[in-house]
Every structure is written in structure tokens, then in C-alpha cells.
Amino acid sequence: MPEFFKVVEAEEVLEIIKKFAPAKVERVHCEDACGRILARNVHSPENLPHFPRSTMDGFAVRSEDTYGASEGLPLMLNVTGRVIMGKACDMAVKPGEAIAITTGGMLPEGADSVIMEEYCHVLDEETIEITKAVTPWENVLRPGEDVKKGEELFVRGHRLRFQDAGLLAAVGIEDVEVFQKPRVAIVSTGDEIVAPGTGSVPPGKVRDVNGPSILARLKYLGYPTKHLGIVPDDEVKLKALCEEALFGQSDSDVLLLSGGSSIGMRDFTLKVISELPDSKILFHGIAIKPGKPAIFATSGAKAIWGLPGHPVSSMITLLFFVEPFLGYLEGSYTDTARKTTRAILGVNIPSVHGRLDFVRVKLNEGENGRLVAIPVYGKSAMVSTMTRADGLVAVPTHSEGLDRGKEVEVLLF
């Protein structure tokens, strides 16, 4: 077993994971592409709109026929017809004429603008009086005015939003190439761990907490994730399952090993990882609390995280390091799953210089309606300290604590 214990600061971890980039591209239907990252620039195959289109209800006119019209001096135009929605008009607007049109209708030949119906007084079926002048192309979208044929709509690396799906539909693009979301496999380790479905758990054994919580989170974030099971502290079995996860039928991009990342007699994790093909251990230990004993390694193009067995440490390592890492593998990390709020610290929080501390806090409404963050009471090993918390406050690496009354950012769960 390797003897070294390479502890890095949180900021170094973020620098390391930032260097990972997506490898695989897939084509998905636009209706399923929200939140996905484009793998190619997208250009419009056509003009939008592809015909001059009215943006108002009113009358299609030649703008020059309207010049001088006002409340005091209305002008008269002959109404020669009506544009049928969804059809090209088979008439043209000639000098002194107008054709009725509704929003979205196709402007007839000859017309260059639409005068809104509120400025038109219908005198009889064939005559209107207009009280306002319009300028050329007023209340009209010209062909290509929204999007030009060949125009770059979105660039590689753009995270697609629902309005983007709408624009793509408008120009007839039904699917797009995006980066694949990494496939994740979870393996829980430890002689003491049994499956959550175990009815009566013998003394000394405990149900798996980390596997189910990681699985729930990653499925929620849309990652194709599988829990491959629980292995006891047995080097041969652990190695076989790691190989199956990364190179077998599962063919996962990322393997998360839960538990077994503390140095100790029972921990074969490092040895097993170091024996995987083309393996490289990038660090073993992050200077954070809770969560220190996290391992990060690669085996060729695959990545392996050894997460702490301690549930709270495992959850925090997942949120702050594994999630951004998966984000970079997906093409971009923009923190979209995170929500924060600002609160006043209700107590002093001491910390140690050189270590990033995450403090579980409960938010209460204080004076003036401001939120007050109070650390959650209870031993650090208790899972319920996470479920009773509303969020986390980070005490920076190079700080010796935060003072009562200070405004802090709280990462909400």
C-alpha cells in the first residue's frame, strides 16, 4: 500500500478538476436538451421569419400613404380585403389602399408597414380613416429580422434553456449535439455496511447511508447513475467490482467509492486504485472539515473518487468537489443546482488556518426580518445534523474563524 498521504487545499482541488473536459458527444431532441451543453456551434438554416410578418392587429399599408395623418387631419384609405392567417395574401396593397391583417399575418405585396387598429376608424366596409402616420417596417418583422439564414444562434459550450429550444424549433432544428452526461457508478464499501432494505440489522452492522444519498442526488441532477452494491473490506472483491464498474458492462465514466478512504488497516482503496490500468492518484486528502480523507484518481480516461465513509463528510465532498467535477465532464460548470442566501452569523465560529471548514447551519428569522445562521447542535457524526440543517457556511481556508454578526453566504440545500 502506498505510504504517502498527499493533502491538498480545496482551491487546488478546484484547479485540478477544472482541467477535465467532456469526451463524448450525443445527439438529443431539443425537448430533452434543457440544461445540456452544446458540443457544436449552431447556425440557422433559414430566415426567421421567412416572410414579412405583422406584429399587430390592424391594416397593412404603404407607409408613404400615411404621412401627415393625425387626430386633427385624418386620412382615408380604401380597404380592399383581409389577410387570412396562415396564408399568403393573393392581393397587393396599391397606393391609397389598406388590407386588414392580424398579428402574425403575412404582409401583402406592396405594403411595408401595419397601422394598429386603434389608430383606424372604420367608416364602412371599404373605408378607414387613419389618425397616425407609420414609418416603413413599423409593426412588421422583415424576413430574417429575428434570425438571419446562416446566423450563429448558439456556440459550443452554451447551456441550452427553454427559450433556446423555442428558437431552434422556429428555424426547424429538431435535435442538437450536446456533451454526454458522465455515467456514474457507486460502490459502497465496508464490512459493517448492509443494504438499506435489510429488515433487522445485527449489532455492529449499519445500513448504507452514503450510497443511497449520493444516488438520490445524482439522479436528481440527471446523471445516469447506478449503485453497483456493497463490498466488504476485501481487496480482491473490491478490485473486481472496480474493474467491472469502469471497464466491464457498466462502462462508467466515473466511479464513486464510498467509505474506505481513511488510511487504516482495513483500507485497500488506494492499493486497488493504484493497480487499475494507467492509474494516477491526484491527491489523497483535502484540507477541509468535515471531509478530509477524499481520494481522487484517474485510470486512463476514467475517474475514481474515494469518498469518506463518514456520511456528513461524504455529502460535503459530493456537493463541493464531485458535483463541479461532473459539471466539467459535462462541458461546463455553472453552479446551476446551487442556491444561496445571505445571513448574519448568530455566534462566533472558530476555525483553523489552512483548512476550509463547512459549518451546518439552521436559518432563523431575526430582527428586521434578516436571516440569522446558527450552527446545528449535535455530534458531527450524526446524519441528522445534515437533515436538520438548512444549509452550509464555508469558513475560508486562510481564516481563523468568523465573528458573530458577520454577513455570510449560506449554501442552501
Add this chain to the structure above:
Amino acid sequence: MPEFFKVVEAEEVLEIIKKFAPAKVERVHCEDACGRILARNVHSPENLPHFPRSTMDGFAVRSEDTYGASEGLPLMLNVTGRVIMGKACDMAVKPGEAIAITTGGMLPEGADSVIMEEYCHVLDEETIEITKAVTPWENVLRPGEDVKKGEELFVRGHRLRFQDAGLLAAVGIEDVEVFQKPRVAIVSTGDEIVAPGTGSVPPGKVRDVNGPSILARLKYLGYPTKHLGIVPDDEVKLKALCEEALFGQSDSDVLLLSGGSSIGMRDFTLKVISELPDSKILFHGIAIKPGKPAIFATSGAKAIWGLPGHPVSSMITLLFFVEPFLGYLEGSYTDTARKTTRAILGVNIPSVHGRLDFVRVKLNEGENGRLVAIPVYGKSAMVSTMTRADGLVAVPTHSEGLDRGKEVEVLLF
């Protein structure tokens, strides 16, 4: 067709939709329950942990045997064995004795605390010298200390998070009862609308923008959503599809009608809705811009939204009214899908008193690294004004505009 045109303010809409509550409950596996709202209180069926459990690596001891130990006056204890992880220890700690234990191990009989290994000096295989006293239950989780049997873990209405899934797994709860997410059907209407897949669109016709963008958004938010197709402006066909959507095989909880919500000759929407069984039109028109002609109605326990045909109006109505409504149907609305930032307005934004305006803005980095919001240039009818925007700024109903330099909240897309 009903003659009335009931326009309500945005705040009234939010009051109306707040009154809707979830109707159906389903049981889901905890691994799929993140983000879902509990329909029942959940109590723990057992103690967590169910045995006294060490939270540190060290030695299980009787605390009274350690009193008085210090760096200057170490005490000696006899080591009689080692706790095997995952098993109950078959030995007891007797006075003057210690048993080696690792984090997560089961405390042997007789011991009431664990002394951390850093305060233990191993003299030989059977003897340690300790340099610190421990108090009863130090470094130990007692049975039920994390969670007590029968304790209320989560209450009805709680939105489940990944740490909650972990705690539920720990106490052996594999699935939970949550409120069903409403099933949504989308119908696009309009003589001019063709499907996005249409290769060559004739003059006067346009591809559906609203159907695909709404579908993409609601699928992203996890709602079971179907697009049932496009109907021309034909009362009989529209009625048949509405009935199919709400009461036929689709059996949707919510129907979103895209287009056809402006008063006009071509709009049968209100008439069709008013003919649905037990129908009630709650409002027709919201005092917002863009987005005014939105309809909201119920037919028994089902809900119908008539969304504006104008794509930008449709998108804004979806974000600000339909999404919160779906949230209440799901058991809670907590804005989790929304992210905001603060920015300085780069220009004056005029507005009209009595109307809530949504301004599409682009964010640029200004002096001192502060974000500056600048309205997106382009005619309001252009879909690309939404895709070029980074977010929206709301100008409150009872305001006549916002001044340049003011700090505003920007809803990010």
C-alpha cells in the same frame, strides 16, 4: 363567446394560484424522491444508531479509569483485544482495561467512551499509556442519539433533499409517499402553426415555437408532459382535443393551450373552455407586459391555462404564473428552479403604473466588477430577444419605471 374581459393584477394571480393544493399521492423509492414533497409525516421505525458506536479511532475505555490522566501524569491501561468492524464484541471492558476500536465500531460492554489514538501511547501489545481523560459517552454515539425510535423525521410538505434520502436509508425506510407531480398536456393552436419538423414551411405559415419551448421547460422541471399536437382555429377540433387532454386517455391534470388567447374573431378558446364540464374562468388577462392575454380556468379538478400566442409572452407567463401554479399542485412552491442575481441598471426603464413589466436584459461586467443590466435591443415580437437575454428584470405594478443606477434583482434563465 363571453363578452367580458377580466384583467387581474399579477399579485392577484399569485393569490389565486396559491389556493390550489395537491390531490394525489404516490409512493416513490427514496432514490427518486429528491425534490419531491412529502404527503405524510415520516417517523423513524428504529433507533439510529441501534448500538453504541465509536466516532473515532482509538480505545474503548471506562471513562472513570481515565480521570486524572494528563501529559505530565499518564495512566496505564491493559489492552485486552480489538473490536472487529461490523461485529458485536464478545469481550467486555473491565476496570483498568481498554479494547482497540476504529471509527464506526460497536462499543464493547463495560466501556462508556473512546479515547482517541493520539492520546494513547502504545507501550507493548498489551499496554497503553493515556495522556488525557475522557468524559462519559465522549467519542461515542449512543443508541438513538442520532435519531430516536418513533421520532418525527420529516413532516408533510417537506421537500426531500439528498441528505434526507440518506437518513431514511439509515433507518431502513426505502420509499415514501409524496404528492404526484401534475401531468401536463400541451396543445398548440392556430391556422398558421406547423410542426417544427416541417421541412419547407409555406409563406404565411410558421413553425410552432411555444409548444416545444414549454415542453422543454416542463420536462426539465420533471413534470410528466405531453405535446398533443397542433389544432387549427376550429372550435369543434379544439373542443375535442381539450376533452381528450383532460378527460380522455391522456387524463392530464393541467392543459396548456398555446395561442388563441387574444380576443378576436379567430379565438374560440374562451368559448371552448366555458363549455367544458363544471368550468369556471378565473381570469382572462393579467396586467403584465409582455403576456397580458393569459386565461386561467378550471373544469372540475382540472386546470386550463390559455397562454398568449406571442412566444415571449408565452414564456414569461409560463415562468411567472404557470410554474408556481404547478408548484402548488405538487405540494409546495419554493422557487427552487429559479436563480437570481443583483445588478445595476445601465439605463432608465420607463413603465406604466398598474402593470407589471418584464424587461429582457443582458448582463455585462461594469466598473468594480459589478454586473450592469442593459435591456436587450430588438422588437418585442422577436424570439431572439429571449435567447440573447441573460435574464428578466421586473418593474413593479405600482411603479412608473426604474432609474438608471438602481440596484435590481435579475431573474436568470
